Amino acid sequence: MTWIDSSTALYGIIGKNISYSLSPVIHNYAFRKVNHNAVYLRFDVSEHLFETAFMGLANVSKGLNVTIPYKERALGLLEGLDSIAEKIGAVNTVKSRVGFNTDYLAIKSLVVKKIGSLSNDICLIYGAGGAARAASFSLGWLGCKVFLINRTKGRAKKLAEDLSRNGIDAEVLDGCRDRTDVVVNATPNIRIISNKCLPSSLIIDFTYGSRENDLLKRAKQEGVLFIDGISILIRQAIEAQKIWIGIELEEEEIMHYLVKKGYINAW
Numbered sequence: 001m002t003w004i005d006s007s008t009a010l011y012g013i014i015g016k017n018i019s020y021s022l023s024p025v026i027h028n029y030a031f032r033k034v035n036h037n038a039v040y041l042r043f044d045v046s047e048h049l050f051e052t053a054f055m056g057l058a059n060v061s062k063g064l065n066v067t068i069p070y071k072e073r074a075l076g077l078l079e080g081l082d083s084i085a086e087k088i089g090a091v092n093t094v095k096s097r098v099g100f101n102t103d104y105l106a107i108k109s110l111v112v113k114k115i116g117s118l119s120n121d122i123c124l125i126y127g128a129g130g131a132a133r134a135a136s137f138s139l140g141w142l143g144c145k146v147f148l149i150n151r152t153k154g155r156a157k158k159l160a161e162d163l164s165r166n167g168i169d170a171e172v173l174d175g176c177r178d179r180t181d182v183v184v185n186a187t188p189n190i191r192i193i194s195n196k197c198l199p200s201s202l203i204i205d206f207t208y209g210s211r212e213n214d215l216l217k218r219a220k221q222e223g224v225l226f227i228d229g230i231s232i233l234i235r236q237a238i239e240a241q242k243i244w245i246g247i248e249l250e251e252e253e254i255m256h257y258l259v260k261k262g263y264i265n266a267w
């Protein structure tokens with residue numbers, strides 16, 4: 001057991017209304033496991049305080065995660081950007097005032113593991129914020145044609161332009177298409193995806209309030225493969241630990257820990 005003392009390093013997550021976040025559980029488990037003298041805290045910050053809080057934390061912490069709704073705002077406050085994060089236009093991990101996007105790495109790795117390569121697949125993404133940016137760049141560079149639906153259409157148009165500039169075929173839609181191979185929910189609201197929009201191959205849901213949510217239940221009933229928000233959370237956390245302290249944790253081990261401690265249900 002590591003006790004907090006004068007050499008304990010600070011890590012944390014900054015977001016808004018994020019009391020549900022399991023990132024502190026995962027990262028404090030990781031630090032204990034490898035005897036790294038560090039603590040990971042949650043910083044729930046209202047929008048008018050974000051810049052001040054982020055700059056302070058980026059300066060004094062050894063590593064930060066950035067989450068809803070700040071992944072795009074953080075981009076302009078950093079001294080450097082990993083080249084992928086710069087193209088994506090969103091940051092979820094910071095080390096030494098340099099920004100990275102481990103959501104992108106998580107989606108890429110989980111999709112390849114689940115269905116292998118994509119080729120001319122139709123991917124429909126709900127949302128146009130930080131998570132949607134990470135998912136659309138991952139799926140686009142894996143070979144998908146990307147369609148975007150978002151409550152604020154202008155934000156989806158801007159994302160489509162950024163995707164096109166980076167060689168990804170992208171279009172904004174008002175409603176879902178007849179045929180879709182992959183559907184991604186990158187919003188906090190799974191109810192926006194109606195039954196007629198279910199895909200033929202894979203559903204990716206970023207939310208992780210409940211593992212047995214209606215969207216994933218529908219996927220199971222229809223025999224459609226799915227990647228749930230907990231799997232994304234764990235994978236992006238593993239990628240962040242690689243960046244911060246160079247360790248590589250196992251997805252299964254973290255999943256087992258979260259189930260054992262009662263944070264999530266087993267499937």
Ligand SMILES: NC(=O)c1ccc[n+]([C@@H]2O[C@H](COP(=O)([O-])OP(=O)(O)OC[C@H]3O[C@@H](n4cnc5c(N)ncnc54)[C@H](OP(=O)(O)O)[C@@H]3O)[C@@H](O)[C@H]2O)c1
Nearest residue numbers: 068069127128129130131151152187188189206229232233
């Ligand atoms: N599992 C994970 O590891 C993981 C990683 C990243 C994100 N997430 C989750 O993914 C979700 C999106 O996160 P983010 O970082 O992309 O946030 P963000 O940058 O703030 O973007 C939020 C997106 O959701 C849309 N949205 C918000 N409320 C909505 C509603 N009631 N109905 C329809 N659309 C709505 C927004 O539309 P407008 O543009 O119209 O505002 C925007 O497109 C959050 O629930 C977050 O917790 C999970």
